[in-house]
Amino acid sequence: MSDTPLSDTTETGRKLSETLNPGMEAALEARYGDLLPGMAEGVVDFAYGRQYARPGLPLRDRLLATIAALTALGGQTAPQLKINIAGGRKAGLSREEIAEVIWQMALYGGFPSAISGLNAALEVFAAEDAEDEETDR
Amino acid sequence: MSDTPLSDTTETGRKLSETLNPGMEAALEARYGDLLPGMAEGVVDFAYGRQYARPGLPLRDRLLATIAALTALGGQTAPQLKINIAGGRKAGLSREEIAEVIWQMALYGGFPSAISGLNAALEVFAAEDAEDEETDR
Amino acid sequence: MSDTPLSDTTETGRKLSETLNPGMEAALEARYGDLLPGMAEGVVDFAYGRQYARPGLPLRDRLLATIAALTALGGQTAPQLKINIAGGRKAGLSREEIAEVIWQMALYGGFPSAISGLNAALEVFAAEDAEDEETDR
Amino acid sequence: MSDTPLSDTTETGRKLSETLNPGMEAALEARYGDLLPGMAEGVVDFAYGRQYARPGLPLRDRLLATIAALTALGGQTAPQLKINIAGGRKAGLSREEIAEVIWQMALYGGFPSAISGLNAALEVFAAEDAEDEETDR
């Protein structure tokens, strides 16, 4: 139903995933590739090439939406939330914007989820500060 | 800890809630006020005055985040999702942006949640079209 | 590990289930018994005989807790929430107490869950009123 | 990272989706294609071509797993659960096996989720019976 050659979605996804989370595909392949051949490529093709890379909504907005959703789903998504907060920073979100969207989620995912989300954000921001200090030396 | 007189949050919330969802406070009071005196005011003060009206993130972005979260939480939030999709349209979100953010949630809330979210959006958009046609007559 | 003969839990559960939800075991057996022989008895033995009938917490408190949990889990549990609101009324909970516990859940399950819970309660209370009117005639 | 030409996953997915849910891709395209170009193909490629069609686990087991998961996630997934119960029947699951897997979920998703799941199964089985009767005439 599409005239676009399919390999485009994998190539597009690979470029985007390397920008947002450098080394992610190789890490997935190294960790899960023996058990699940093709899984890493599937993530790159679908999540990055067919979802995040879609036109119609800027990347900054997609990361805002992801941070909102992962917060609302509760503290068990903390590892992925931290990755997406870091990705959101690269896509142009300010710390204040990230904190605001997380805190607003108190209304939808409950207060415990929102507090867990803020704690994840503070960890990411502290890691940024530590990196900046290192660079400054 | 704040120097701002507290009544400001209720007043601010009331204005915002009347803009986004006209008549909501009165409807809450009429429906739940006998059982829960003060509940409607609490919603207005907290959800609208202390959360949605916060500076630091534009209203359009807050509604984008809410649409993402309610989609990820699954089809059981359809009534509130529809209200927030309608509110998002008033706050400047295009249909395309709304569809994109909902569909992206397939990655976080699962495909059934994303499909339920799209169905909610189609209902809201159809209601908009019906209203436009009526106005055109 | 228990000296109590096991059949006690089924007998105890049956009495309690008939008090709280008359006809429930027979209804489960009629609806699901062909596909799942013994399922109805398992519900009676475990849910009523081994959980609700435990000493250490009065039945009224157990129903309060159940109403809280089902509200927090979201609107998809509305059928069971309504059964437990009706059961809670029989176990001595006032309408006000039920409304209060549901509304408090806005903090943990989010506002949409709490509003869905209140709607379930209003339905149960309206059915009570309709029954009372019928009795009065 | 894969030597297989990518278009294979879309072709494979299309065949499988037409077997399990005939007309699904066209229905998705018709309903959501204007808002989300390429979405239907993405579902076919990823969900069917890259996930359901993977070797390593027979289709019958994949549908068993899906029925378990959708039940545990609660009654809000009923539309998708019914589709997968029907798909599971085509993939060789008996009614008894489906009922057993759903009822076991009482342990993980709670009793309300398991009861909702059984109700979905009864609907699918009744539709099968109605179809059989029609065929018999």
Added chain:
Amino acid sequence: MSDTPLSDTTETGRKLSETLNPGMEAALEARYGDLLPGMAEGVVDFAYGRQYARPGLPLRDRLLATIAALTALGGQTAPQLKINIAGGRKAGLSREEIAEVIWQMALYGGFPSAISGLNAALEVFAAEDAEDEETDR
């Protein structure tokens, strides 16, 4: 819609929060106040002043309900569950009552959630014992 001056809810909330969780508002302000000015006051006003302090349901029952809900929502709420178990002890709940309400949640949130809840309770009770021993010296 209320004749009560609004500042009352903040004052009431502050008193209640200091009784149940001494130092919480200051801790929230210290940890999140730079990113989210006014957030700590919002929690105090809404969660404590407008929800927990409502008449119509005793505090002991509110904490019972909260323990039930956080257990049913699963192990990811453990930090908040522990705070509310400790708060419930101050509001008059016995260890037995707390264990009973948590274990009953096996029916609604599933067995894994109930076991996680019991583990949280055992941690709180062990901390109580350690404190008592220290006091006894």
Added chain:
Amino acid sequence: MSDTPLSDTTETGRKLSETLNPGMEAALEARYGDLLPGMAEGVVDFAYGRQYARPGLPLRDRLLATIAALTALGGQTAPQLKINIAGGRKAGLSREEIAEVIWQMALYGGFPSAISGLNAALEVFAAEDAEDEETDR
């Protein structure tokens, strides 16, 4: 409604639980028995004797279903997921089958849940390897 003497379910459950998770009943009794007398027996009777031991679905399939459900419910069930992955290995599931069922859950519980599930599986498989090496010495 059943002619089977009830004690059968406890006996059956005990045998099955000792096969799948040796020492579990005693561990539950030791850890929770003081607070919740009879709880360990209730788990054995209901979860093992009345659910897992039911005819109509082989144990291997029941563990497959449980692994699917716990994955979809998210990373907060990791402790129970690991127990059931180990149990599934004993009931005849291969590592590949377990990895496949977990990864398929990306479609229903979202990508973060599926990744958390794979991490739990890798931990169990590594523990198996460590045990095998020890045995080999």
